[in-house]
Every structure is written in structure tokens, then in C-alpha cells.
Amino acid sequence: MTTPDAAHAVGIDLGGTQIKGVLVDRSGGVLRRELRPTTDDGDLRSFVRTIRALADELGNGMPVGLSAPGLVRPDRRAIAWMRGRLHGLEGLDWTDSLERGQLVPVTNDAHAALLGEVWQGAARGLKDVAMFTLGTGVGGAIMVDGHLLRGHIGRAGHIGHICVDRYSPTVSIADMPGALECLIGNYNIRERTGDRFETTHALIEAYRERDPVAYRLWLESVQALAVTIASLINVVDPEAVIIGGGIAQAGEALFEPLRKAMKDYEWLPFGEPVKLLPATLGEWAGAIGAAGEALASPSPSSSSS
Amino acid sequence: MTTPDAAHAVGIDLGGTQIKGVLVDRSGGVLRRELRPTTDDGDLRSFVRTIRALADELGNGMPVGLSAPGLVRPDRRAIAWMRGRLHGLEGLDWTDSLERGQLVPVTNDAHAALLGEVWQGAARGLKDVAMFTLGTGVGGAIMVDGHLLRGHIGRAGHIGHICVDRYSPTVSIADMPGALECLIGNYNIRERTGDRFETTHALIEAYRERDPVAYRLWLESVQALAVTIASLINVVDPEAVIIGGGIAQAGEALFEPLRKAMKDYEWLPFGEPVKLLPATLGEWAGAIGAAGEALASPSPSSSSS
Numbered sequence: 001m002t003t004p005d006a007a008h009a010v011g012i013d014l015g016g017t018q019i020k021g022v023l024v025d026r027s028g029g030v031l032r033r034e035l036r037p038t039t040d041d042g043d044l045r046s047f048v049r050t051i052r053a054l055a056d057e058l059g060n061g062m063p064v065g066l067s068a069p070g071l072v073r074p075d076r077r078a079i080a081w082m083r084g085r086l087h088g089l090e091g092l093d094w095t096d097s098l099e100r101g102q103l104v105p106v107t108n109d110a111h112a113a114l115l116g117e118v119w120q121g122a123a124r125g126l127k128d129v130a131m132f133t134l135g136t137g138v139g140g141a142i143m144v145d146g147h148l149l150r151g152h153i154g155r156a157g158h159i160g161h162i163c164v165d166r167y168s169p170t171v172s173i174a175d176m177p178g179a180l181e182c183l184i185g186n187y188n189i190r191e192r193t194g195d196r197f198e199t200t201h202a203l204i205e206a207y208r209e210r211d212p213v214a215y216r217l218w219l220e221s222v223q224a225l226a227v228t229i230a231s232l233i234n235v236v237d238p239e240a241v242i243i244g245g246g247i248a249q250a251g252e253a254l255f256e257p258l259r260k261a262m263k264d265y266e267w268l269p270f271g272e273p274v275k276l277l278p279a280t281l282g283e284w285a286g287a288i289g290a291a292g293e294a295l296a297s298p299s300p301s302s303s304s305s
Numbered sequence: 306m307t308t309p310d311a312a313h314a315v316g317i318d319l320g321g322t323q324i325k326g327v328l329v330d331r332s333g334g335v336l337r338r339e340l341r342p343t344t345d346d347g348d349l350r351s352f353v354r355t356i357r358a359l360a361d362e363l364g365n366g367m368p369v370g371l372s373a374p375g376l377v378r379p380d381r382r383a384i385a386w387m388r389g390r391l392h393g394l395e396g397l398d399w400t401d402s403l404e405r406g407q408l409v410p411v412t413n414d415a416h417a418a419l420l421g422e423v424w425q426g427a428a429r430g431l432k433d434v435a436m437f438t439l440g441t442g443v444g445g446a447i448m449v450d451g452h453l454l455r456g457h458i459g460r461a462g463h464i465g466h467i468c469v470d471r472y473s474p475t476v477s478i479a480d481m482p483g484a485l486e487c488l489i490g491n492y493n494i495r496e497r498t499g500d501r502f503e504t505t506h507a508l509i510e511a512y513r514e515r516d517p518v519a520y521r522l523w524l525e526s527v528q529a530l531a532v533t534i535a536s537l538i539n540v541v542d543p544e545a546v547i548i549g550g551g552i553a554q555a556g557e558a559l560f561e562p563l564r565k566a567m568k569d570y571e572w573l574p575f576g577e578p579v580k581l582l583p584a585t586l587g588e589w590a591g592a593i594g595a596a597g598e599a600l601a602s603p604s605p606s607s608s609s610s
């Protein structure tokens with residue numbers, strides 16, 4: 001097993017539809033990016049072979065880090081709990097499966113995205129920072145004093161499952177009524193808009209064109225996001241909040257009304273609002289963060305020297 | 306300045322109506338407790354003299370830690386922001402004022418209460434734990450992996466200012482609509498109950514006697530607490546949640562409906578609910594936690610040896 005000084009590492013992000021792989025150097029520069037479709041034929045062995053081939057192709061013998069949805073086992077070798085398409089990966093030990101001769105650290109995908117943004121993106125150099133990932137659902141992650149909050153069972157950072165509307169009949173997959181995810185996630189956009197909009201993208205386009213229904217609906221979603229961010233600020237008190245995910249690509253159609261709504265809800269004891277920053281690594285943040293975790297993991301060569 | 310090996314320390318908790326002082330030994334045993342009224346004659350010097358006399362009486366020359374409401378300055382020598390009766394203490398440097406020859410660490414009162422409960426109370430030995438203090442308002446504190454979350458400007462743990470009812474007309478002092486504090490804090494119990502109940506204690510008494518209006522009102526408050534605890538669990542993922550403050554003295558009239566409501570809202574990926582524990586140090590938790598911080602602060606004798 002050639003584990004040189006780990007000048008490079010591979011990061012692999014397992015998503016429900018795509019697998020993303022990157023090769024990065026120690027300074028965080030991305031040397032190569034690869035995409036593969038997520039196969040769903042129920043054949044776990046063939047899936048693992050695909051991942052292993054991708055890892056070898058990107059950097060044979062180099063440290064590998066893995067990012068995936070779900071709750072990570074405390075020893076970081078597996079996902080302990082995962083719903084949806086990748087459910088079959090629960091309990092799979094990636095360190096054994098990829099035979100790298102050293103830990104293949106597994107990181108929750110939203111956690112990995114924040115680690116990526118802190119290392120190379122919008123949150124570079126920050127130590128107290130929270131991230132919201134607005135997409136099909138709403139993911140999140142929190143860093144405090146330079147340490148990622150993982151939590152007692154790996155559940156920390158599930159910001160999308162904060163309740164902001166306690167009597168709402170809409171309940172999130174984590175059993176929470178009126179959760180942020182139910183109010184801005186793309187997964188229920190049709191129900192939420194009375195079948196008027198198929199996607200959040202379409203809703204935002206109509207908002208831009210000043211469609212009055214879209215205007216009301218989008219600002220209701222933005223309001224839910226604002227009260228959640230303000231609540232989170234009161235709980236963990238970050239210096240910045242990063243907003244990423246597909247919906248964040250709306251740019252000022254999101255950030256302009258969001259900043260305005262924050263003025264109503266953010267507690268400003270010293271007058272300074274917390275910075276709201278768009279994520280900059282896009283869909284590659286998780287893979288980059290996972291690679292960073294591989295570089296940070298102790299290598300067998302350094303521990304045996 | 307006699308700073309022996311700091312086998313003992315003094316903890317002082319500055320409250321709006323009372324000042325509590327304790328002398329503790331290194332193992333956390335409380336050797337002495339003292340109460341003084343909080344004077345409010347606007348004379349800062351005389352107030353500081355009172356605190357200093359109390360500290361000397363409890364343990365002349367011993368390390369002192371201070372607990373107080375408000376946001377603590379990053380150097381921990383002063384409260385940087387405080388509303389209400391003790392507003393005049395903003396910026397007062399307690400290390401200079403008490404002339405102890407070493408840092409007098411200042412800790413937010415809710416933070417100090419959690420530190421006390423972790424050291425000597427309900428949370429003994431726990432590393433991932435959150436605390437709610439239910440009283441006039443709702444205070445809180447969070448410990449992650451053995452570290453208290455203080456936050457970027459000392460604001461972390463303001464759990465009472467999580468929004469759970471985003472369109473509520475009732476707004477907390479931290480500008481948050483439908484905040485937990487507005488729904489269970491004692492400060493607005495009259496407005497909240499249409500002048501039917503003067504105190505939360507009276508509301509709970511009527512609930513115990515199966516008064517139907519009290520029943521509905523109290524369970525609405527408990528529901529707000531349950532969704533907030535469940536939200537917080539999704540965000541920081543503790544192993545236990547401690548509930549203290551005057552309202553928590555209701556015992557099973559609080560905990561029985563609370564546990565029941567948690568079943569509707571808590572996400573249980575592995576089937577195990579987070580433990581809900583009543584605080585055990587009562588109103589002395591803050592002073593004991595402050596004393597612990599003084600014992601943990603570097604003493605000049607040890608640093609110069």
C-alpha cells in the first residue's frame with residue numbers, strides 16, 4: 001500500500017442520482033473531477049466495485065474520504081442510518097471495502113459540504129459558521145470554534161427539521177410539523193403551491209416576473225428560512241451563515257428578500273448582523289470536504305514511524 | 306494575594322433580585338451558601354463593594370467566579386451586554402474590581418447553570434447536553450463534546466428565542482415572533498391566559514385540578530416546549546436535555562405531558578429517545594458553575610512556578 005506523505009487525496013460524494021469524485025492536493029486545489037451515475041440495481045457488490053474503480057482511477061493508493069447522506073457511525077467507517085435509494089449501504093464498512101490500508105473516513109454529505117466550504121469556499125478561514133443546503137430537502141451543518149458538530153448519534157446539523165410553524169399539518173420526514181424543509185424544500189413544491197409550480201426554479205422565475213401568486217408564495221418560503229436562520233443564530237451564534245444547494249443559485253432573488261426579512265427577526269445586541277454568504281463550491285463541496293477529511297485522518301505510515 | 310493550590314473557590318451569581326454566593330471545594334462539595342438582596346440604587350461602587358465583601362466573607366483570597374445575565378465579553382472579564390435591572394454592570398471589569406490577583410471569570414447565568422449541573426447535578430458526567438431554564442423567561446445552554454457553546458459574541462444557547470410559531474403576533478425581547486419564551490415564560494402569563502392566571506404556578510395548580518381552560522393552556526405551552534426540544538435535538542443532537550428553573554419544579558405536571566408530546570415530534574432514527582432530566586441543583590446551579598469556572602482558570606501561582 002503506497003501511502004506517501006498524502007500530498008493528495010480522493011473525495012467521493014455518494015448521491016441519490018450521481019456519484020462525484022475529486023482528486024485534490026494538500027492545499028485544496030482540485031486536480032480532477034469525475035461523475036458517475038448512481039446504479040440502483042440492488043447489487044451492493046457491483047456498487048462498491050464502481051466506487052472502488054472510481055477511487056483508483058482518481059488516485060491509486062491515495063487516501064480516500066467518502067461523503068453520503070444519512071447518519072455516520074461514531075467510528076466513521078460506515079453510514080449507520082440512511083433512508084431512500086441508498087438504504088442498502090447502511091452498515092457497509094468503507095474502510096474494509098476500499099482496502100486502502102487506512103481509515104476511509106465517512107462524513108454526512110451536508111457536514112462534508114460545510115467542511116469543503118470552510119476549506120476552499122465561502123467560509124474559508126471561519127471557525128464559527130453554519131450552512132444551509134436548500135435543495136430537494138434542506139440539509140445543514142454547524143461548525144463551532146473550528147469543530148464540526150457531529151452530535152451524539154451523528155444527527156447534529158439537521159437544520160431543515162427545525163419547527164417554525166408548530167400547528168402546521170405538514171410534517172417532515174423527521175416527524176416535525178411545519179419544519180423548514182416542508183416550507184422551502186423542493187420535494188413538496190407542488191402540494192405547497194396547489195400544483196401551480198412544478199419546481200422551486202419555476203416558482204422563482206415567476207417571482208422574478210412579478211407574478212403576484214409566486215410573489216406571495218416565495219416570500220412565505222423566504223420568511224420561513226429567515227426565522228430559522230435567526231433562531232439558529234440565537235442557538236449557536238455563528239459569525240456567518242453559508243447558503244448553498246440548488247435553490248441558492250437563485251442569487252439575489254433569494255438573498256435580497258432574505259436579507260430584508262432577517263431585519264425583522266435577527267437579534268442584534270451589538271448592532272452587527274451575522275454575514276449571509278452564498279456557497280461557492282456548488283455541487284462539489286461534499287466531495288472536496290470528504291477529501292479534506294481523508295487528508296486530516298492519521299495515515300498508517302505516519303503512525304508507524 | 307494568597308492563592309494556594311485553589312482547593313476551594315467562591316461562586317457568585319448576580320440575579321435581578323438576589324445575589325447568591327457559594328464556597329465549594331475542588332470536588333464540588335458546597336461548604337457554604339449565602340444570599341444577599343440585589344440593591345438597585347444606581348450606585349455601582351456600593352454594589353461592587355457588596356459583592357467584594359460577600360466574596361471575602363465566603364473565601365478570603367480564594368479564586369472567584371461570577372455568573373450574571375447577559376452576553377459575556379470574549380476575554381471573560383465583563384458582561385458586554387445586559388438589559389434590565391443590572392444594565393449598569395455592562396462593561397464592568399470584575400477581575401479589576403475584585404482584585405483577586407487572577408482572572409475572575411464571568412459566565413452567562415444560563416451557561417453557568419449548565420456547567421453546575423454537569424459538574425454536580427443532573428448532567429454529571431455528560432458531554433453532549435442541553436439545558437432549558439424555565440422561569441420568568443426561558444434561558445438555555447448547550448454543551449458539545451464537553452465544551453460549552455459560547456458562540457461568536459457570547460449569544461449561544463438562547464434557546465428561549467427559537468421561533469416555533471412564525472406568524473405569531475407575540476414577539477420576544479430578542480425580536481422573535483412566536484418564540485418559546487413567549488409561549489411558556491412566566492413574564493407574559495397574564496396576557497397569554499386572558500388575565501385568568503397571575504403566575505405559571507397558578508396555571509399548573511389549576512391544570513392539576515383538571516380545570517379545562519388551564520388544561521388547554523398548559524398543554525399548549527408544553528407543546529411549544531416539546532417542538533423546541535425536538536428541534537434542538539435535530540440541531541445539536543445531545544444525549545440528554547436538562548430542564549430547570551422555577552417552572553420545572555412542577556415535576557410530573559410538566560414532565561408527564563412533555564414526554565407524551567415528545568413522542569409526536571422527536572426524530573428517533575435508532576429508536577432511543579433523548580433523556581429528559583429535571584435539574585437537581587435548583588437556584589444554586591449558576592453559583593456552583595461559576596465557582597467551577599474559577600477552579601478551572603489558570604492561577605498566577607501555578608503559571609509562575
